[in-house]
Amino acid sequence: MVRLEHVHKYFNRDTQREVHALDDISLVIEDGEFTVITGTSGCGKTTLLNAIGALDSVDSGRITIGETEITQLDERERAALRLQDIGFVFQAYNLIPVLNVAENIGFIMRLQGYHHEAIEKRIREVAAILEIDHRLSAMPNELSGGQQQRVAVARAVAAKPGLVLADEPTANLDSKNSQRLMQMMKNLNEIEKTTILFASHDDYVVEMSRRQIILSDGHVEKM
Amino acid sequence: MFSLALKNLLFYKGRTLTTFLLSLCSTVLFVVYVAFMDGSHESMLKNSLSIYTGAIQVMQEGHHENPSYDTLLEDLPSVMQTLKNIEGIRAYTPRLESFALLSSEEDSVGAMVTGIVPESEALVSRLKEALVKGRYLDSEDSNGLYMGEELAKRLGVDLGDEIALVGSATDYSFAAERFQIIGLFRTGLFEFDASSAFVNKAYFDALMLSETMASSIVVTVDDLEKAETVAGEIAGQMPSRVEVLTWKKLMASMVQAMEVDSLFGYISMGLFFIVVFFVIMIFGFINISGRIRELGLLRALGVHSYEILKLLLLESAILAFASVLAGTLIGAYLAYFYEVNPIIIKGMAETYKAYGIISDEVPTRFDLFTIAWNAMVVLLLNFLAILYPVYYIRQFTPTEAMRHV
Numbered sequence: 001m002v003r004l005e006h007v008h009k010y011f012n013r014d015t016q017r018e019v020h021a022l023d024d025i026s027l028v029i030e031d032g033e034f035t036v037i038t039g040t041s042g043c044g045k046t047t048l049l050n051a052i053g054a055l056d057s058v059d060s061g062r063i064t065i066g067e068t069e070i071t072q073l074d075e076r077e078r079a080a081l082r083l084q085d086i087g088f089v090f091q092a093y094n095l096i097p098v099l100n101v102a103e104n105i106g107f108i109m110r111l112q113g114y115h116h117e118a119i120e121k122r123i124r125e126v127a128a129i130l131e132i133d134h135r136l137s138a139m140p141n142e143l144s145g146g147q148q149q150r151v152a153v154a155r156a157v158a159a160k161p162g163l164v165l166a167d168e169p170t171a172n173l174d175s176k177n178s179q180r181l182m183q184m185m186k187n188l189n190e191i192e193k194t195t196i197l198f199a200s201h202d203d204y205v206v207e208m209s210r211r212q213i214i215l216s217d218g219h220v221e222k223m
Numbered sequence: 224m225f226s227l228a229l230k231n232l233l234f235y236k237g238r239t240l241t242t243f244l245l246s247l248c249s250t251v252l253f254v255v256y257v258a259f260m261d262g263s264h265e266s267m268l269k270n271s272l273s274i275y276t277g278a279i280q281v282m283q284e285g286h287h288e289n290p291s292y293d294t295l296l297e298d299l300p301s302v303m304q305t306l307k308n309i310e311g312i313r314a315y316t317p318r319l320e321s322f323a324l325l326s327s328e329e330d331s332v333g334a335m336v337t338g339i340v341p342e343s344e345a346l347v348s349r350l351k352e353a354l355v356k357g358r359y360l361d362s363e364d365s366n367g368l369y370m371g372e373e374l375a376k377r378l379g380v381d382l383g384d385e386i387a388l389v390g391s392a393t394d395y396s397f398a399a400e401r402f403q404i405i406g407l408f409r410t411g412l413f414e415f416d417a418s419s420a421f422v423n424k425a426y427f428d429a430l431m432l433s434e435t436m437a438s439s440i441v442v443t444v445d446d447l448e449k450a451e452t453v454a455g456e457i458a459g460q461m462p463s464r465v466e467v468l469t470w471k472k473l474m475a476s477m478v479q480a481m482e483v484d485s486l487f488g489y490i491s492m493g494l495f496f497i498v499v500f501f502v503i504m505i506f507g508f509i510n511i512s513g514r515i516r517e518l519g520l521l522r523a524l525g526v527h528s529y530e531i532l533k534l535l536l537l538e539s540a541i542l543a544f545a546s547v548l549a550g551t552l553i554g555a556y557l558a559y560f561y562e563v564n565p566i567i568i569k570g571m572a573e574t575y576k577a578y579g580i581i582s583d584e585v586p587t588r589f590d591l592f593t594i595a596w597n598a599m600v601v602l603l604l605n606f607l608a609i610l611y612p613v614y615y616i617r618q619f620t621p622t623e624a625m626r627h628v
């Protein structure tokens with residue numbers, strides 16, 4: 001369960017360029033949800049996701065994931081939390097260029113110290129669900145945008161994190177591929193009970209999500 | 224982490240190759256350069272020592288600073304007896320130096336006339352081999368004079384000519400004698416050849432009243448590196464007013480000149496290394512700045528920035544060790560090879576004859592300790608070069624890094 005209480009985040013605070021990116025956000029996301037945060041460009045979706053993912057600090061308010069209050073953690077603890085508990089799909093630039101597809105998918109598990117065979121098995125498993133099992137030895141720069149995005153999803157879910165945060169996972173995909181990716185993620189959500197939180201203004205994503213949170217100018221307009 | 228570091232190195236081939244080659248070449252160059260420098264110094268020194276000075280000299284206290292008849296070794300036989308039993312000594316011989324006026328029909332020249340024991344002198348110096356005309360001295364010689372070629376030129380004399388010696392005996396009484404030139408020598412040390420003449424000491428002692436005396440005893444050792452130890456040994460067994468000097472003291476000015484020369488050598492190497500340092504650093508910097516997003520991604524995924532630091536240091540360590548190792552092996556091999564098979568440069572002996580160099584071989588010194596510290600320098604350079612790039616990327620937060628273009 002993810003809980004946000006009166007979260008505020010500013011960029012360039014106390015300057016001419018000050019942006020109040022998150023404005024008193026309070027919300028709860030239950031385990032197993034398949035939820036999208038949506039809203040116009042610049043409304044604060046990425047900022048919110050980064051705050052929940054313990055990537056960026058916030059200026060005030062509280063964020064808890066499960067029992068952990070992440071707004072209290074230091075840099076090292078937040079890195080450990082990201083590694084152990086959260087899967088990320090970023091808006092752009094997701095894959096480690098020097099590693100091939102299989103190594104990218106298994107990267108998190110390797111850092112977590114999983115056994116080699118367990119990693120191999122899991123790589124094949126998620127690669128099959130995301131239909132990239134035929135490109136396992138390819139390098140990221142040899143993949144299409146859609147394939148790259150699916151590898152990123154595979155990596156995010158491979159270690160079975162409690163929470164997957166996906167920022168515009170369909171941004172670079174055509175409608176058909178977007179639909180396919182969403183279907184696959186929905187399968188993962190149903191089969192593996194992974195909590196998945198999207199940020200997107202893509203209609204397919206919004207349609208397929210079971211719950212929509214609409215942001216507008218940094219505050220929650222509708223839950 | 225190690226395999227990721229390796230993969231990064233393989234992936235970013237440009238940086239890897241340039242850094243590797245650069246660091247390899249610097250190591251080779253450095254090792255070989257220092258080997259040549261040390262080699263030529265060592266050979267100059269050995270040359271000079273073997274020409275005349277010897278590794279160790281035994282003298283009365285104060286004689287080295289201020290040579291005079293007041294500071295002669297008095298009890299020569301017992302001192303010589305003591306030397307006989309000391310280990311590490313190869314040979315030794317006494318000399319009696321006297322400054323005298325030599326006159327030919329044409330000219331008079333002040334010269335150092337030295338009484339030597341011909342047989343043992345031949346074992347410690349190259350006087351005998353330096354012969355160019357006539358013959359060397361022997362123990363039966365009476366008023367035969369063995370003279371530097373240049374000195375003979377200054378006097379306008381040649382083999383067989385007669386020379387008058389005027390000087391003072393060791394009791395400061397007047398001493399004069401006629402000598403005949405029996406041999407001429409050339410050591411290559413110009414100053415020496417222009418101002419030295421030698422006489423059989425047995426005969427000279429009678430003239431100078433110095434039967435049991437000597438200015439110095441010249442000692443050669445089996446191993447030049449151990450000269451200090453042997454000198455200590457000798458000093459321990461000598462009477463208190465006797466001084467034992469090693470080549471470092473005897474050749475102080477030459478040793479100093481070489482140190483200055485080495486210093487200049489190291490300064491020019493230092494300048495070269497500054498350039499190498501910056502090139503390695505710039506390549507490291509370009510590489511790492513090009514990877515800001517990638518490193519940001521790693522951190523976003525939960526790799527701690529400390530681990531990233533380790534990763535980058537590891538990459539540069541692998542590069543540094545591999546290149547320095549390869550460079551050291553190549554450099555050491557070259558140094559060794561050229562020590563065994565010296566490079567020959569025609570005419571070099573001519574240029575350096577003032578230092579007593581008598582062959583055209585470029586001497587090289589193969590010394591593992593020197594090579595090891597040379598390698599350490601390049602290694603250190605590689606590490607220092609990565610520090611700024613690493614420091615630079617640490618200022619980004621993961622999200623900033625990932626937005627970086």
Ligand SMILES: Nc1ncnc2c1ncn2[C@@H]1O[C@H](COP(=O)(O)OP(=O)(O)OP(=O)(O)O)[C@@H](O)[C@H]1O
Pocket residue numbers: 011012019021040041042043044045046047048201
């Ligand atoms: N690093 C930053 N520095 C300054 N301002 C920022 C920064 N990141 C975001 N902002 C500002 O904060 C606001 C929210 O940005 P955010 O990236 O969260 O929007 P978004 O909803 O993800 O937009 P999009 O749909 O285009 O991705 C915007 O006004 C943006 O200009």
Ligand SMILES: [Mg+2]
Pocket residue numbers: 045046047091167199
């Ligand atoms: Mg965004």
